[in-house]
Amino acid sequence: MKIFESHTIKEIDNATCEAQNIDSLQLMERAANAVACEIITRFFPTQRIVVIAGPGNNGGDALAVARILYEQGYKKVEVFLFNVIGKLSHDCEEERKKLITMDGIDFTEVKRDFQPPYLSENDVVVDGMFGCGLNKQLQGGFMMLARYINDSGAYVVSIDLPSGLFGEWNADVNRRDVVHADLTLSFQTPKLSFFFSENSDVLGEWKLLDIDLDDSMMKEIPTNYLLVEAKNVRPLLKPRKLFTGKRDYGSVLLFSGSIGMMGAAVLSARACLRSGAGLVTVHSARIGMPVVQTAVPEAMFEPDRNENYITDMGVHHTHQAVVAGPGIGTNDRTVDALEELLKTTKSPLVLDADALNCIARRPQLLTNLPSYTIITPHIGEFDRLFGEHNNSEDRLKKAIEMAKYHNIIIVLKGHYTATVRPTGRVYFNSTGNPGMATAGSGDVLTGVIAAFLAQGYRPEHAATLGVYIHGLAGDMAVKEIGEYGLVSSDIANYCGRAIRAIINRESPLF
Numbered sequence: 001m002k003i004f005e006s007h008t009i010k011e012i013d014n015a016t017c018e019a020q021n022i023d024s025l026q027l028m029e030r031a032a033n034a035v036a037c038e039i040i041t042r043f044f045p046t047q048r049i050v051v052i053a054g055p056g057n058n059g060g061d062a063l064a065v066a067r068i069l070y071e072q073g074y075k076k077v078e079v080f081l082f083n084v085i086g087k088l089s090h091d092c093e094e095e096r097k098k099l100i101t102m103d104g105i106d107f108t109e110v111k112r113d114f115q116p117p118y119l120s121e122n123d124v125v126v127d128g129m130f131g132c133g134l135n136k137q138l139q140g141g142f143m144m145l146a147r148y149i150n151d152s153g154a155y156v157v158s159i160d161l162p163s164g165l166f167g168e169w170n171a172d173v174n175r176r177d178v179v180h181a182d183l184t185l186s187f188q189t190p191k192l193s194f195f196f197s198e199n200s201d202v203l204g205e206w207k208l209l210d211i212d213l214d215d216s217m218m219k220e221i222p223t224n225y226l227l228v229e230a231k232n233v234r235p236l237l238k239p240r241k242l243f244t245g246k247r248d249y250g251s252v253l254l255f256s257g258s259i260g261m262m263g264a265a266v267l268s269a270r271a272c273l274r275s276g277a278g279l280v281t282v283h284s285a286r287i288g289m290p291v292v293q294t295a296v297p298e299a300m301f302e303p304d305r306n307e308n309y310i311t312d313m314g315v316h317h318t319h320q321a322v323v324a325g326p327g328i329g330t331n332d333r334t335v336d337a338l339e340e341l342l343k344t345t346k347s348p349l350v351l352d353a354d355a356l357n358c359i360a361r362r363p364q365l366l367t368n369l370p371s372y373t374i375i376t377p378h379i380g381e382f383d384r385l386f387g388e389h390n391n392s393e394d395r396l397k398k399a400i401e402m403a404k405y406h407n408i409i410i411v412l413k414g415h416y417t418a419t420v421r422p423t424g425r426v427y428f429n430s431t432g433n434p435g436m437a438t439a440g441s442g443d444v445l446t447g448v449i450a451a452f453l454a455q456g457y458r459p460e461h462a463a464t465l466g467v468y469i470h471g472l473a474g475d476m477a478v479k480e481i482g483e484y485g486l487v488s489s490d491i492a493n494y495c496g497r498a499i500r501a502i503i504n505r506e507s508p509l510f
């Protein structure tokens, strides 16, 4: 699913109106109906609902929502339209005219002074002050109103965007002066700002409402940001053919584990096997042999010369994917071994965890990364590699710059993991849950991505598929185990079921 920039929304609206032979007011009615339906499913008609409308089309939506709710028997609707400069958008003006003909509706048009209505936690506020047409931070009365709403404790439903939040970049915005929504109802496609952790409290739960916007226009408009869903990954998955053997599904070499961190090797190897790799070999410290051979009997073990950590990353056989990182530590001799690997390997590479910390210790190694290497840093590892970042917007911008510069794929892990391709395109993931914030879940992800590389998927696809499936495995496991009890081995064990769910188009994915 494409994530459009706010300034392109108008183009899509116009194309929709033209293709469907409707006018913009009819599209607004469609949007307002969708919002009203959501409110109706969540609140009784006896609910007091205070609707705040701004001067643009976001305000127009809000006025239409108020009218529809009133028509549906919600008699405790109070509407405030802010028309402080005496100019409303065309459709907002039309909605105003329709609303004021309603008998008995409580409507106030604010032109100058404003006495805010009493609000408490028992009330619902519909926030239609500003949406994607916001062109500067809230100031003056609008800012005070946002703060007033936030302080009231009322349940806030924001239309399209919480007022005061921009659709894209908000690093300079003081979130205190933005309406804090409990529920954000946006239209058809998400905004980029939904994917940054700093906006999570402002957005509350967000939901996309289908208003049947024109598909062909949405296909046409270019964007560098996408959201990955089941329907996007399913076509990438190749069926397994009848007359095939394990060699057809590739061999993975995992440089993983060290004394005290052998579990990382176990988790990666298990996830790799559960995601369809034909053969998995773990190369690790000698001490790890009994652990790996017992915990993952399906994997082969190649002992390092060293007892406690890896000192050699020579690749002596043909492997379709090589992984380095989970649990390897950052011993000098391990860094040397990694350097050798980066300079000599011909196999597609996945680098995670301590491999990234090793590179951070010797930053010139970044220039040795083979093209299309997949690196999978969490925020801490990313900042160690590329410098401290104050916010997730700056970090994403740096990831885009670095993916292009080094010609690599960066999987920046988080709630919405962002996979950044060498072209600079960003693929946000839609699966995963906070239960996965548990030791070793990154090691599992590395194994999944490597499995797809080994099976012959292009690195960009292996990364996107791996991230989606890993999150889905977590989502499926959490249904059985719950967020508190979920551990990384559960995610690994669910990988196969996650792949099957996508192939079989299981509900609720499709």
Ligand SMILES: NC(=O)C1=CN([C@@H]2O[C@H](COP(=O)(O)OP(=O)(O)OC[C@H]3O[C@@H](n4cnc5c(N)ncnc54)[C@H](OP(=O)(O)O)[C@@H]3O)[C@@H](O)[C@H]2O)[C@@H](O)CC1
Pocket (backbone or CB within 6 Å): 009, 012, 013, 027, 028, 031, 054, 055, 056, 057, 058, 059, 060, 061, 089, 129, 130, 131, 132, 133, 134, 135, 136, 137, 138, 139, 142, 159, 160, 161, 187, 213
């Ligand atoms: N496909 C869709 O998604 C559909 C979207 N639809 C809806 O349209 C909405 C977008 O409407 P929109 O373009 O009219 O912009 P909106 O957010 O109402 O703001 C513009 C107004 O605010 C003003 N203004 C801006 N910033 C300000 C500030 N800080 N402080 C004070 N004033 C400020 C600005 O004034 P200006 O500065 O330009 O004079 C202008 O008057 C969208 O969010 C969705 O709800 C549906 O109806 C149909 C399908």
Ligand SMILES: Nc1ncnc2c1ncn2[C@@H]1O[C@H](COP(=O)(O)OP(=O)(O)O)[C@@H](O)[C@H]1O
Pocket (backbone or CB within 6 Å): 353, 377, 378, 413, 414, 415, 416, 417, 431, 432, 433, 434, 435, 436, 437, 438, 439, 440, 441, 442, 443, 444, 445, 470
């Ligand atoms: N709150 C969350 N929502 C969704 N996914 C999460 C959440 N927390 C963690 N994850 C996922 O779990 C994995 C954690 O990786 P990482 O931080 O490297 O863990 P570890 O170092 O313990 O292996 C990432 O893939 C991340 O996207």
Ligand SMILES: [K+]
Pocket (backbone or CB within 6 Å): 058, 127, 128, 129, 130, 131, 158, 159, 160, 161, 162, 163
């Ligand atoms: K809004």
